[in-house]
Amino acid sequence: LHPEQHVHRPPQLRTYTFVLRSELRAPDGVLKRVLTVNGLFPGPTIELRSGDTLRVSVRNELEEGTALHWHGLRFADGTVSQDGTPGLTQCPIPPNGTYTYEFRTSPDQAGTYWYHSHGGAQRADGLWGGLVIHPPAPAAALQAEGGKPQRVHDEPRSRWDSELLLLIGDWFHREGGTMFAWYWNKGSGGNEPVPDNALLNGQQTFDCARSVRRITCTPTAPARPEYTLDPAKTYKLRLVNTGSLAQTFLSVDEHELVVVEADGTDVEPVVARELAIAPGQRYAVILRYLQPQEGQTFWLRHRLDQSCFKYPNFALDPQPKAVIRYSVPRSRLQEPTTERWNVTEADEFDARLLQPLDPAARALPETTMDPLLLYVTTVKFPQNGHLPWGYVNRTSWRPNEREPLLAQLPPADAWLDPATGRPAPDSWGPHEYVVQTSRNETVVVDLIINNLEDGLHPFHLHGHHFWPLHVGKSARYGWGSYNWEYPPTLPTTAPAMRDTMVIPLRSHAVFRVKFDTPGMWLFHCHVLVHLKSGMAMTFDVM
The missing domain is CATH 2.60.40.420 (Cupredoxins -  blue copper proteins)
Structure with a gap:
């Protein structure tokens, strides 16, 4: 992310053009019809500052109607029609049709948000992307070092140098419509379909040999998600659960997560070892490790809450992982050997206890x-x-x-x-x-x-x-x-x-x-x- 491009400027009109298509992709090595925005999955990340006006012109090249919802955003009086809810605030954008969303974001709203389809089962096929609103940088709340924002909270443990956006969620190898048709049948017994994988920023590995249904795998195995960090910097992770069903538990081995934002609300910092994130929820955390050294590697884990599943899917790895590396190219190191945090009941993160910072x-x-x-x-x-x-x-x-x-x-x-x-x-x-x-x-x-x-x-x-x-x-x-x-x-x-x-x-x-x-x-x-x-x-x- 690039907050330095937004926090020092005045509010302005930010214009985007989105072209929605259905394309054959293999985010985890399994071919599937994926819904893309401008050829990208996930869709482009929108970065704004508080008070910006957002204009998004959407061309729908899908075979069905759609609409985009701006999840978590408040709307000024008279702009409810831009909320993006078919059957409530608008008609769906028809195939080959266009629609332009335009609204001013609140000067008082900042934080981690996202946009996603509110039409049919399209969210399960990848029609979503990140949306981040950066607060303007008042002199009293900014420490500049190299021109980059350093903190919003007063506590030293809540300062950061760089930001990463992580879109995390379960993933189905069947198309969303097929998945819902299976559920919308008396033979399902009302049991929600269990996902086949979980993606991190549209990527993850998958063992095709474990699949219990017929799939088409690509010859080249997909790469595991990896993030190379500078050991001299502190990172803020913006987390979004884009999934269709399962709660996700996110942790980084040997690192603490200092929770500083929940659904766009700045909160009193709370230290957690593992963070539960339900579909639609967002958090921002400061990744804290005492003395990171160049060459160290750690697992970032985004395990799925199996209590959400009412029958087994033997192809699913319920504990997918990504790699955190400190300044060393992947070619020079093997995968991490770190162990998962032992999270006791006393250590469990409780979202009910979060308090506003202000x-x-x-x-x-x-x-x-x-x-x-x-x-x-x-x-x-x-x-x-x-x-x-x-x-x-x-x-x-x-x-x-x-x-x-x-x-x-x-x-x-x-x-x-x-x-x-x-x-x-x-x-x-x-x-x-x-x-x-x-x-x-x-x-x-x-x-x-x-x-x-x-x-x-x-x-x-x-x-x-x-x-x-x-x-x-x-x-x-x-x-x-x-x-x-x-x-x-x-x-x-x-x-x-x-x-x-x-x-x-x-x-x-x-x-x-x-x-x-x-x-x-x-x-x-x-x-x-x-x-x-x-x-x-x-x-x-x-």
Whole structure:
């Protein structure tokens, strides 16, 4: 990354042209139709500074419609149409069609983000890329050495010299549509398809002999991901889980990870040996090693959370690795021989404990309305052909791609909720659950989300961040739903804001949201098959 090109300049218009194509590629040595941006997989990295205006002209040369979502970004009033959600904020960009996204980023927003397709199962085929917003460099928060930014945090352990972006996620050798068709069949039993590999910046090795299905392998084995670091420098790693299903645990042998950002929020530095990253989540960490020496090599591990898998895939190596080298070309050294950290229960990273770095961000607003109770699950009803439909409060979301919800008025026959005087959430249609907020008011509400399943759900809110006030542990017995007789004790100061947070299996969570940006915003599980099968709803902020 190149923060030095952005932190010292004023806000400006940044223009990109994206051409989307389907191309035969072999990121791990197995041939597959991969969706590329300008011939690249992953797509080009977008670097901005806070307050820049982003203009991206997209030409869709795929055989199906698509849209690009700017994951984690907030939008100014009146620009919700640029959020990139087919059936909600826009119609899909048709094959051979073009569309230009243009919006101004918030002067107050900086951090690690990404863009990805929100159409069909295209995210599983690689239609994504990194997006980083660098904060402007005030004199009091910058130490210059060679013209490069050195720190944002005050603690010496949080300083860095260079930045790397790591896009990490599970990978399927079947195309996304084929993968979802397998899931969307009563024969799957509602078991999510297990990936075949996990890629790091679009690359990884794979043992073709282990595959249990017919695949086509390239004659030359792919190279393992490698990163050569300067032992005299300190590195900031920006981490994004681009995967479709699995949580990833990232670690670097003998190195500590100083967590300094979560989903775009600067946090009080926390030291971790291994970091759990769910699909859609992002972190920034300072890579810390006491005395790196030229010639040293270490494993960077990005193992997959096997609790997400309900059946075995014997071709999958659940503990893929990359190589960290200090200033020595690959040709001069063998692979590392370092051992993985022994992470005890006491050492486990707990995202629930992250605190905002800015003291002013620790003020927690009071709620202005009663909590909203949500139940999320997957059910195979006979009337649905025993297919695994995802639900939020008994409604399974299906986007109306010909007439986006943003362009619709509430149904004329919608019945009004007597408590609010607004259309009831389930009166918009059989496949649309829409909660409206008060007109011309900033609403603060607690979302109580109950996960009634034997699998975790990383929920993502478009256009806003939220305070994760409480995330329960998985229940040993029963469903672990919110208990009104024995409610959890909520904090009185604000934790670090997030836009994607895991709700564990058979558990519940309380997210406090300040809905202050008008528009229609999707709230959904970021596991791809759960979203595509209907586990989503909409907030209509008026």
